Amino acid sequence: MLDRILSLIENGYSYDEVANELGVTKGVVAGALFRYRNPPKVKPKARKQKTAPSDPGPAIGVPLDQLQGHHCRWPVGHTGVLATFCGRPRRVKSWCAEHSTQGHQP
Numbered sequence: 001m002l003d004r005i006l007s008l009i010e011n012g013y014s015y016d017e018v019a020n021e022l023g024v025t026k027g028v029v030a031g032a033l034f035r036y037r038n039p040p041k042v043k044p045k046a047r048k049q050k051t052a053p054s055d056p057g058p059a060i061g062v063p064l065d066q067l068q069g070h071h072c073r074w075p076v077g078h079t080g081v082l083a084t085f086c087g088r089p090r091r092v093k094s095w096c097a098e099h100s101t102q103g104h105q106p
Contacts, residue, residue: 005032060087072096 001022008018019026061084062071073094077084092100 002032002036005029006036009033061085062087072099074099074102 004022005018008021013021015026015029018029022029060071061077064083064085067073067085067087070089072086072088072090074086074096075083076086086096086099088096088098091097
């Protein structure tokens, strides 16, 4: 359709005449020509620099019944009723920075 629009425009047709010829609206013709004359500019995405995680210190060992919303939920102690969790501040979903890298290894 773009080839036909370009051909008609080169032959002196107006946007309205091209639209009537093709059975579309003037806006379709104008939009097609605009996109043809102004292709999108693709910007390269900036890559995030990976930084080495700083040493956050040892895990705190928070019992299950004392976990709060900001605590890392990486299990570090016993399982079951005596379970303890890292307890450092969360960075990604449920884990601190150190445990999020350990939990997402391929």
